[in-house]
Amino acid sequence: MAHPEASEQAQDLKNVERLKFFTDAVVAIALTLLILPLLESVSEAARTQQSATDMLAEHSGQIMTFALSFVVVASFWIVHHRIFEHVSRYTPALMGLSFLWMFTIVLLQFPTAMVGALSPEPILLGLYIGLMALSSLILSAMTWLVSRDARIRSGRPTFEASSLAASFSSSLLFVLVLCLALLIPGLSYYALFLLFLNRPLQRLLQPYFARLQTRLT
Amino acid sequence: MAHPEASEQAQDLKNVERLKFFTDAVVAIALTLLILPLLESVSEAARTQQSATDMLAEHSGQIMTFALSFVVVASFWIVHHRIFEHVSRYTPALMGLSFLWMFTIVLLQFPTAMVGALSPEPILLGLYIGLMALSSLILSAMTWLVSRDARIRSGRPTFEASSLAASFSSSLLFVLVLCLALLIPGLSYYALFLLFLNRPLQRLLQPYFARLQTRLT
Amino acid sequence: MAHPEASEQAQDLKNVERLKFFTDAVVAIALTLLILPLLESVSEAARTQQSATDMLAEHSGQIMTFALSFVVVASFWIVHHRIFEHVSRYTPALMGLSFLWMFTIVLLQFPTAMVGALSPEPILLGLYIGLMALSSLILSAMTWLVSRDARIRSGRPTFEASSLAASFSSSLLFVLVLCLALLIPGLSYYALFLLFLNRPLQRLLQPYFARLQTRLT
Amino acid sequence: MAHPEASEQAQDLKNVERLKFFTDAVVAIALTLLILPLLESVSEAARTQQSATDMLAEHSGQIMTFALSFVVVASFWIVHHRIFEHVSRYTPALMGLSFLWMFTIVLLQFPTAMVGALSPEPILLGLYIGLMALSSLILSAMTWLVSRDARIRSGRPTFEASSLAASFSSSLLFVLVLCLALLIPGLSYYALFLLFLNRPLQRLLQPYFARLQTRLT
Numbered sequence: 015m016a017h018p019e020a021s022e023q024a025q026d027l028k029n030v031e032r033l034k035f036f037t038d039a040v041v042a043i044a045l046t047l048l049i050l051p052l053l054e055s056v057s058e059a060a061r062t063q064q065s066a067t068d069m070l071a072e073h074s075g076q077i078m079t080f081a082l083s084f085v086v087v088a089s090f091w092i093v094h095h096r097i098f099e100h101v102s103r104y105t106p107a108l109m110g111l112s113f114l115w116m117f118t119i120v121l122l123q124f125p126t127a128m129v130g131a132l133s134p135e136p137i138l139l140g141l142y143i144g145l146m147a148l149s150s151l152i153l154s155a156m157t158w159l160v161s162r163d164a165r166i167r168s169g170r171p172t173f174e175a176s177s178l179a180a181s182f183s184s185s186l187l188f189v190l191v192l193c194l195a196l197l198i199p200g201l202s203y204y205a206l207f208l209l210f211l212n213r214p215l216q217r218l219l220q221p222y223f224a225r226l227q228t229r230l231t
Numbered sequence: 232m233a234h235p236e237a238s239e240q241a242q243d244l245k246n247v248e249r250l251k252f253f254t255d256a257v258v259a260i261a262l263t264l265l266i267l268p269l270l271e272s273v274s275e276a277a278r279t280q281q282s283a284t285d286m287l288a289e290h291s292g293q294i295m296t297f298a299l300s301f302v303v304v305a306s307f308w309i310v311h312h313r314i315f316e317h318v319s320r321y322t323p324a325l326m327g328l329s330f331l332w333m334f335t336i337v338l339l340q341f342p343t344a345m346v347g348a349l350s351p352e353p354i355l356l357g358l359y360i361g362l363m364a365l366s367s368l369i370l371s372a373m374t375w376l377v378s379r380d381a382r383i384r385s386g387r388p389t390f391e392a393s394s395l396a397a398s399f400s401s402s403l404l405f406v407l408v409l410c411l412a413l414l415i416p417g418l419s420y421y422a423l424f425l426l427f428l429n430r431p432l433q434r435l436l437q438p439y440f441a442r443l444q445t446r447l448t
Numbered sequence: 449m450a451h452p453e454a455s456e457q458a459q460d461l462k463n464v465e466r467l468k469f470f471t472d473a474v475v476a477i478a479l480t481l482l483i484l485p486l487l488e489s490v491s492e493a494a495r496t497q498q499s500a501t502d503m504l505a506e507h508s509g510q511i512m513t514f515a516l517s518f519v520v521v522a523s524f525w526i527v528h529h530r531i532f533e534h535v536s537r538y539t540p541a542l543m544g545l546s547f548l549w550m551f552t553i554v555l556l557q558f559p560t561a562m563v564g565a566l567s568p569e570p571i572l573l574g575l576y577i578g579l580m581a582l583s584s585l586i587l588s589a590m591t592w593l594v595s596r597d598a599r600i601r602s603g604r605p606t607f608e609a610s611s612l613a614a615s616f617s618s619s620l621l622f623v624l625v626l627c628l629a630l631l632i633p634g635l636s637y638y639a640l641f642l643l644f645l646n647r648p649l650q651r652l653l654q655p656y657f658a659r660l661q662t663r664l665t
Numbered sequence: 666m667a668h669p670e671a672s673e674q675a676q677d678l679k680n681v682e683r684l685k686f687f688t689d690a691v692v693a694i695a696l697t698l699l700i701l702p703l704l705e706s707v708s709e710a711a712r713t714q715q716s717a718t719d720m721l722a723e724h725s726g727q728i729m730t731f732a733l734s735f736v737v738v739a740s741f742w743i744v745h746h747r748i749f750e751h752v753s754r755y756t757p758a759l760m761g762l763s764f765l766w767m768f769t770i771v772l773l774q775f776p777t778a779m780v781g782a783l784s785p786e787p788i789l790l791g792l793y794i795g796l797m798a799l800s801s802l803i804l805s806a807m808t809w810l811v812s813r814d815a816r817i818r819s820g821r822p823t824f825e826a827s828s829l830a831a832s833f834s835s836s837l838l839f840v841l842v843l844c845l846a847l848l849i850p851g852l853s854y855y856a857l858f859l860l861f862l863n864r865p866l867q868r869l870l871q872p873y874f875a876r877l878q879t880r881l882t
Contacts (some may be wrong), residue, residue, distance in 0.1 A: 035686070042694060053778050109309070117301060127269075341486045341490070341511075345503070349503065543743070562707050
């Protein structure tokens with residue numbers, strides 16, 4: 015009688031693999047397409063017969079934006095990777111969150127292109143950092159879902175308190191960065207340097223999550 | 232003597248995996264490329280020195296079209312995912328339908344870009360919603376094929392009546408949306424809200440499919 | 449003593465899987481990017497405020513080219529898929545042919561875009577059909593390599609004569625199409641309809657390949 | 666007691682597979698997107714009503730740059746493929762190097778587009794060859810890391826001296842090409858022909874690496 019169950023488990027795992035694979039493909043493409051605005055600038059420079067030196071000088075900000083978005087998307091993928099190590103079956107809620115998250119990752123290319131090409135405005139700052147904050151919050155929601163729902167893990171261990179703390183401290187910082195960037199004029203993208211506080215904040219939050227976890231289980 | 236058969240089955244399964252993988256890659260890329268017209272608008276805005284606020288105001292319709300196509304392609308993928316849970320071998324017919332379906336998914340980027348960038352016309356509406364309806368009909372044809380052909384499933388159970396009903400009710404609604412949008416001027420894309428009737432229609436059709444399935448098996 | 453060998457075989461298989469996967473990803477992307485020239489035409493139409501009807505009329509040839517290239521690349525992938533069902537280990541020669549083949553598939557986007565956008569010229573015809581013929585010839589070379597090299601198959605059966613005939617008849621037809629299109633003015637892409645002769649030609653060649661195979665083994 | 670360990674090993678392997686898969690997807694996309702500047706040139710030619718012959722003549726350099734970057738990225742992927750045959754678990758250092766390497770591969774599209782479209786300048790040469798050299802050096806660092814860290818290999822054998830020599834000789838040549846191209850005016854991209862010395866240099870370095878390996882183990 016154990017056999018059909020085992021085969022069902024294998025099928026569940028395969029379905030999760032396919033969802034993971036699809037997510038990975040979407041993220042990999044979005045990550046690579048971040049270079050597109052720079053390629054567009056090259057065609058523009060060719061059309062106006064700009065020299066390479068002038069082009070690089072004019073678009074240095076765009077190169078920085080590309081690098082910044084690359085690092086953010088890559089680090090989000092690493093978090094997603096860690097979450098799904100614990101997943102061996104998905105529920106409609108997890109599927110929904112996955113597609114919502116992919117939506118933010120694909121859409122992030124839009125403010126990335128805008129920040130690199132248009133003159134700075136608060137709405138741009140809000141859109142760019144706000145979308146990152148949203149993406150990070152969805153990852154935290156996923157972490158929470160997986161840590162609470164034993165069906166999703168089905169046999170696999172839950173997160174350690176440190177993982178939970180890491181995920182939530184990062185979301186907290188993104189929201190903080192968003193508020194500060196919008197409230198303090200002139201701070202702009204420098205507010206993102208706050209993200210370096212992730213490690214200390216994580217250590218600060220860890221005991222709280224450890225207590226929460228023992229209370230809930 | 233059972234051994235060669237088992238190894239052949241494993242080979243069949245691997246071939247199906249590769250087809251699934253290829254389909255997933257194509258859908259993931261098409262889903263991510265939906266952002267391209269928005270990136271193009273950013274370069275256009277940079278060329279004409281438009282402000283970010285003006286650009287967002289002017290292209291709000293384009294953002295909606297992106298979101299709409301994203302949701303439609305994502306939901307199609309989920310249906311495809313569910314169909315292939317039942318497949319462990321493919322026939323030339325299933326391979327043909329798969330590539331026909333990929334064709335509609337890749338082509339969908341074209342009317343998506345047109346709807347977002349050109350002034351509205353009935354032909355555009357027909358092309359955009361018609362292609363979605365066609366894509367949905369191909370998925371229904373796949374569902375039907377897999378449910379009827381035991382060789383394709385080879386051991387795996389067939390669909391429950393609810394899955395069949397879900398697949399066909401969604402196709403039915405897309406065709407209905409297409410007709411209404413073309414017949415009633417001014418209705419336009421609002422006709423797509425009819426898709427929210429999917430769940431009630433599915434429940435309506437379910438007993439019919441249950442009876443059909445018992446009669447056929 | 450059989451154990452290390454088995455584990456080495458498993459490693460070989462994994463390496464082949466990774467090469468197959470990489471090839472699939474490249475082909476899937478190239479297949480999806482075929483839509484790019486059409487998206488470009490939409491931006492062009494938006495810039496010149498063309499109506500959707502005019503745009504579709506003007507670019508009907510481009511839509512046909514997209515469809516044609518899609519069908520050709522898809523059918524090449526199916527042939528590649530069939531070849532690699534027989535492969536369980538790769539040699540440097542097979543790796544080299546694989547990358548050469550990917551090169552033709554990626555490059556095919558270039559004449560596809562040219563044929564759709566520029567005025568017709570013999571050099572364009574030659575480039576477009578010539579690249580298809582080259583891609584098909586590389587697939588035939590792969591088929592030949594896999595059918596002759598038992599190390600590559602390591603235990604898996606070789607091709608049936610019908611598969612060999614199918615692969616070579618298709619290459620033969622592409623070369624024929626190329627010659628006719630270049631020699632007979634006005635024939636142009638209609639020469640591609642010759643590809644429908646693939647099935648009869650395959651049946652014609654099959655006995656020859658069957659004899660060849662018995663002679664060689 | 667051996668069971669949990671085995672399952673942990675399987676989990677490690679799965680995580681490595683996912684990292685490999687993600688890397689492959691990124692490289693496959695970057696490799697395919699190398700064609701974009703050529704597609705852009707086609708739209709440009711269509712806009713200015715250039716003939717296909719003129720277009721090909723004008724952009725022959727761009728086609729060469731595409732081919733060159735394709736070959737370089739493809740050969741880098743083969744090296745990466747060989748390195749990861751030895752990996753069955755990753756450390757944060759290997760994860761970091763992987764993303765750094767992907768960054769260079771994605772960014773390489775930028776100087777590729779520039780070299781093909783803008784007039785030649787030393788800074789362009791430095792950027793293009795310098796990025797290749799950096800990418801190659803990161804691969805060498807990965808090779809070194811994997812060869813020294815038994816945890817990463819966990820049971821799999823380390824590299825043979827010939828593999829180590831191949832990886833380092835290639836990086837050495839890229840750095841040499843970079844220096845020569847920048848120092849000797851007029852040498853330009855011809856310096857890349859030095860890469861054909863890879864095989865002889867590898868043979869020259871091999872005894873040194875063999876000795877190094879026996880001393881370290």
